[in-house]
Amino acid sequence: MPDDTMTTSRKASALAAFKDMPREPGVPKPDPILVVDKVVRRFGGLTAVDVDHVEIQRGSITALIGPNGAGKTTFFNQLTGFDTADAGAWTFNGRAMNGVPAHKVARNGMVRTFQLTKALSRLTVLENMRLGAQKQKGESFWRAMIPAFWRGQEDEITERAEELLVRFKLDAKREDFAGSLSGGQRKLLEMARALMVEPELVMLDEPMAGVNPALTQSLLGHVKDLREQGMTVLFVEHDMDMVRDISDWVIVMAQGTVIAEGPPSTIMSDERVIDAYLGAHHDAPLSDTELESQLHEAEAALEAEIEEETQK
Amino acid sequence: MDWLTIITTTVHAAIGWESVVYGLAAIGVNIHFGYTGLLNFGQAAFMAVAGYGLAVAVTVMNLPFWMGIVIGLAAAAILALLLGIPTLQLRADYLAIVTIAAAEIVRLVFRSVYFKDIFGGSDGRRGFTGDFYAMNPFPPGHYGIGPFGFDERVIWFLAVGWSVVLLSCLVVYLLMKSPWGRVLKAIREDEDAVRALGKNVFSYKMQSLMLGGIIGCLAGFFYGLYNGAVQPDIFGTEMTFFAYTIVILGGAARVFGPVVGAMIFWVLFVFVGNTLAELVRNGFIPFMTTTQVGPIRYALVGLGFILLLVIRPQGIFGDKREIAINAR
Amino acid sequence: MRRAVIAFTAFLGGLIFLLAVPAHADPADCQGLRGTLKLQGQPVNGAKISVTTEGGQPVEEVTSNAQGTWDVQVDEPGKYKVTLDPSSLPADSEVRGGSNVRTPTVYEGNCSTVLFALQPKAAPGAAPEDTGQSTFWEQAAQLTFEGVNLGLIIALGALGLSLIYGTTGLTNFAHGELITLGAVIAYAFNVGFGLQLIPAAIIAIIVSGALGYGQDRLFWGQLRKRGTGTIAMMIISIGMAILLRNLIQFFFGAQNDSYTDYNTQAGIEIGPISAAPKNLWAIGIELAVLIVVGIALMKTRTGKAARAVADNPALAASSGINVDRIIRIIWASGSAIAALAGIMLGLSQSLKFTMGQDILLLIFAGVTLGGLGTAFGALVGSLVVGIFIQVSTLWVPPELKSVGALAVLIIVLLFRPQGILGRRERIG
Known part of the structure; x- marks a missing residue:
């Protein structure tokens, strides 16, 4: 069946591109659709995003993961023009996109969805x-x-x-x-509506949040479908099963910076990722100063979260 | 009790100048609030700059009537730009505060002694309607049935007024079933989603503010033309508030909602006011004086507005389902 | 939090600075022209002054009294011509600048001061130029003082508005009517029942607090329970404003009125400023209330709970705070503070059913200037607005002074939409 060979070839070519790639943050990709350099966003004293360099491979499904308050949604907002970055530059298809208003970003073929569905x-x-x-x-x-x-x-x-x-x-x-519509149907509608724009890069902010399990599989299928139709997908997700299932490459953010990249099969065993999710030296007893600094971090993350929540 | 006067004034209000003027103001508010979700609480300012634009052009600058209309329209368009540029990118409540403040600025400037030579202070301007009534094709006489009817002057005013109201409704109807109207309605629901779909939200909001403002400014012309004068204090916050009441009464985001709303509003307003005044005059309400009827009537509008929003936010003819969906 | 602390410190610092600047008298209700004639610091008695309309219609002729002052009340606002008869001046003096005619403008409900600077004839060069300047700075100091008084009243209103906005998300357009209500209830006890103003004011504040509590319990709280959106509630509050305003007009009438006490007080001269004792007391009370509320918010259990509710109601509720109770306390105290603001406003200006509506826009200007929802920002913003309005009358006709403040509000939104002390928003 032609469809099947298509599927395998798209997935295979995406995977082939990532083969033998170093698992370093900011690693260069052979055919990047989106290249981000030194993007910084601060809220008062809190640095929400500080990404040094990141590239997104064309035709792949890339997952963006990280603990709560890692700055994933804020990073999305910078890239799509919904919020102004304090510094930094990024190009989409070689075209500079910093400072471009949200609607023009979308017209250029970079379309996003929202964590809280906006039907x-x-x-x-x-x-x-x-x-x-x-x-x-x-x-x-x-x-x-x-x-x-x-x-x-x-x-x-x-x-x-x-x-x-x-x-x-x-x-x-x-x-x-x-x-x-139900929550899951709204997610589907939002994704379908984004496709009406005929985008090259689809950016999904937590596509699975609040979706009932019966619809999850169908949503996953649709995301994979996007790649098969030649689109690039970048998505934020918490559900590691889903990340492992559909993504070709994973980028991990913590405290606003990209701390690791790698294929989904091995990324969760990366030392830096474990540290980010569970805290550094999670097996060693904590000293007082460490405890205090962790408390501060947690507080800052919580504050950012609250701010994010209240602004919705 | 003079029931005949009560009934005739009530019927006249339904089809009279009040419904024309407030209907137009409400059509504008409906475009802003009903379709686009913009909280413009300065609709009175659009009416004021238009009415004064016409009046000042004719009486102070000695320009012809049509030039006055053009100046009034231009003034409304400029006001929309001035209000829109700072506020349309901000949260909804800022627009409400700024428009209400702008309306107050406009009123204070028009009534100021400092600019009395131009705007005529608190007395306003009169004597600019001659050209309009000179165009009257109706021969002198009484037009109507029995006690209901108007003289040739009013019937000419109403003929033009209702034509403009219907024309405005037609424009709204055509626009709101087009893709342009779809963008406005989508902005009302969630402007970030619309932005994410590649639409220039600011530009659409500005177009909406301008269209609604210009239709509101027509209401300002008609106010001046009927009353033969413009005074600053007519264009206070109450006028804008009445327009909102009318929009919600008739059902927001409905083409004929504002027109039907205006008629119902004025029937109730005039009927309640006149009946109360008659009751007081005949000693049925001993604790009230006739001067107190005015505030009570306004207070009742406020009460009615609150009850309407709490109990029947979709208006008299609205669909409950639509509102329920929005109650998030 | 850090921002709030900085703002609060700045605010307190400002207050202390302002306290060091002494104090003032309000012009009594008047519409006309007045002036004081002085020659080298000595009042000039018996100088003849004639006032005519712009068209030359004579209005009144007066002579200056022993203090050198003269006063002409007029019925109609507008331009007038004031002529000083040079022959009525002391023989050795003349009007500086030569012209003995002035054409001032009278604004509705305002008295304009007409200035004739006199100098000895013999020594034309002896009158130093800085006389005019010092008059300007004196005026500026006086207006700044009046601005502080107005700013603090605005701040009281803004405090209640911000507290209610912070905890419930409601932009309450009926807050101005809460101010009027407080003033009018005090009027009812003061003028109606013949009570002295201070007990009348205390009763009015308590009654207003109770009404605020009831308003939330019976109305706004019910709407919140139904899940009414904040925008819908804001629109409803406009209906509430119309309802209350007209009910107040129904009972109170449409006239201007004042309390029976403290109407005419002789001013105390403090440096360049002349202040009536009531205004000094008013400023003291306003400051005390603002500081007490500020401390209550920072230190008390209820205050901390209120800030938690403002931060995140759901989180506050889940950590055991009775959100509804806190909101009702906020409504009660917000209304009580608004009532105090109304009484102070009635004391320094006059009572009218639109007084709250008129000051509400200035409150919004103050709150927006400081950033919507930040209590301390609101206080700073209010002071800025109050001082700006009064000082601007040096250049702007008094009837248009609010226009300036509202225009500034719009300009601030253009360049710093989150307000001077506000936080930026996030999307997504």
């Missing part, structure tokens, strides 16, 4: 989908008033949206308000 509640599922399409003639004020200008394009968009809805098994809900 547009009082729009129907189909309208949610249509919104994702780019370069719509009917989105300009003057042309909007005369349907003849945009009818044809709208029909094409609707057709594409319906194909995607079928693929994501949401076609039965097309006329329902998005607000009436």
Whole structure:
């Protein structure tokens, strides 16, 4: 079956690219779609993100993991223009992206989803989908008033949206308000809507959070599908089973910096990663000063978390 | 009790100048608040700059009537820019505070002695409607049935006014079923999601603020044209608040919601006010004086508004389901 | 937290500095023109001054009294022509600058001071230039003092508003009416029942606190329980403002009024500033309340709990804090502080049913300047707004002084949207 060979070849080529790659943070990739240099973001005294160098391989599924408060979502926000970095530069397809506003980042083919799903509640599922399409003639004020200008394009968009809805098994809900969907269905809708943009790089912020187990497999399948269609995926996740299952490469963040990279099979046995998750010298008894500094770190992380929560 | 007067004034209010002026103001607010989720609490300022733009152009600068209209429209557009640039990138409550403050600035400047030569201080400006009524094609007479009816001056005003109201509704209808309107509604739901889909949210919010402001400014023209004058204190926060009450009464994000809302609002407002005044005058409510009817009427609007939002936020004709989805 | 401490220290430092600057008298309700004629520090008695309208219609002719002062009240605001008759001056003196005519503007409810600087005729060079300058600085000092008084009243309002916003997320547009309510309840006890103002004020503050408690218990708390969103609640609060304002107008009427006590107090001269004792007391009380509330927030159990609720209500609830109880205490104390602000405002200006509505925008300006939701930022912002408004009248007509403050609010949002002391937001 052609589909199958495609699947294996995409996955194989992605894996082949990562073969024998050093497990060092910031390791260069043969064909990077996204290159990040020295991105810093501070909130008051707290440095939330301080990434020296990181590259994302084109056509791969890369996972971004790390303990709570590691700065993963903040890093996502910097890259996608939702928050302004204090310093640093990054390129997408060789084009500089620092300081570019969020909507232009998306237009360039770098589309994200959110940790807390942002379904547009009082729009129907189909309208949610249509919104994702780019370069719509009917989105300009003057042309909007005369349907003849945009009818044809709208029909094409609707057709594409319906194909995607079928693929994501949401076609039965097309006329329902998005607000009436379940949590998992909203995640699916958000992903499908992101695909309407026709992105090259899809950035998923915790795609599995709050999804019931029955839907997990189907969501995983969809993420793998993105790679098979030639897209690059970068996702933040806590669930290590999922990371091991679908990712080709894993980047680990802790306290705002990238501390390790490696293939999913071995990354969790990396000393630095274990330290990050469990604390340094987790088997040795702690001295008073160490205890204090750990407490401070935990506090800072918690504060960042709270801030993140309250701003939602 | 003079029931005939109560009933005729009530009926007149439903189709009269009040519904035209407040209907237009509310159509503007509906674009801002109902469709885009922008909390513009300075709609009165848009009406004021338009009304004064017309009045000052005609009476002070001696320009023709149409130039006055153009100046009024331009003033509203500039006001939208001035309000929008600092606030449209901020949290919703900042826009509310800034627009309410801006409306107050506009009112204070218009009523100031310092600018009395231009804006006429607290007396405002009058004497700019001649050209409008000179265009009246209706011959003098009474138009209506029995006690219900208007003279040729009012009927001309209402003919133009309701045409503009219907035209505005048509524009809103066409825009809101287009992809452009879809972007606005999506911004109302979650602007970050819209940004992530490659739409320039700021630009759409600005377009919405401007469109709603310009429709609101038409309300300012019609206020001036009917009353033959503009005074600063008419354009206070109460006027904006009435427009919000009307939008929610008729159902937010509905094309005809503001129009129906305005008619219902004015029927209730005039009926309750006149009935109370009559009751007081005839000694049925001994603890009240006629001057106290005014504040009680306003207080009742406030109470009604609160009850409406708490008990029936979708308005009279709205769909409960839609609101329930939004209650997160 | 560190930010709050810095802000608080700055605030206290500012207060101490401001306390060192002495104090003032408010102009009584007046609309017209007045002035004082002095020759080398001595009042000039019997100088003739005639006031006409801009068009030349005579309004009144007066002569200066033994203190050198004169006063003309007018019915209509507008431009007037004031002429000083040089022949009525002491023989050896003249008006500096030559012209004996001034064309001042009278603003609604305001008295304008008309300045005629006199100098000895014999020595034209003897009148030093710095006379005019010192007048300017004297005026600036006086206005700064008045600004501090206004700023502290705004700060009281802002404190209540911020506390309620911090704990419930409600931007309460009806907070201005809580201020009016406090002032009017005190008026009812003071003028209606003939109670002295101080006990009347204490009763009003207690009643307002109870009303605030009841308001949350019976209304806002119920809305929170239903899960009403903060934006919806904000819109409801505007309805609440309209309801309360008009109910107050129903009972109180539309006129300006004042309390029966402390109306006319002779000013005390302190350096360049003249202050009525009531204003000094007002400033003292306002400061004391602000400091006590600040300490209560930092030190007491309830204060700490309130800050925890503001930080994260869910977390606070799960660590055993009774969130509803805390919010009700905040509502009660916020309303009581608002009532105090209203009484102070009524004392230094006059009572009107729109007084709260008018000051609410200045409170918002102060709060926004300091950053929405940061209590100490609100205090600093309020002081800045109060002083700015008063001092700006050196250049701006008094009727437009609020315009300046509101314009500054908009400009601040343009360049520093999180407020001067506020935190930046995060998305995602």
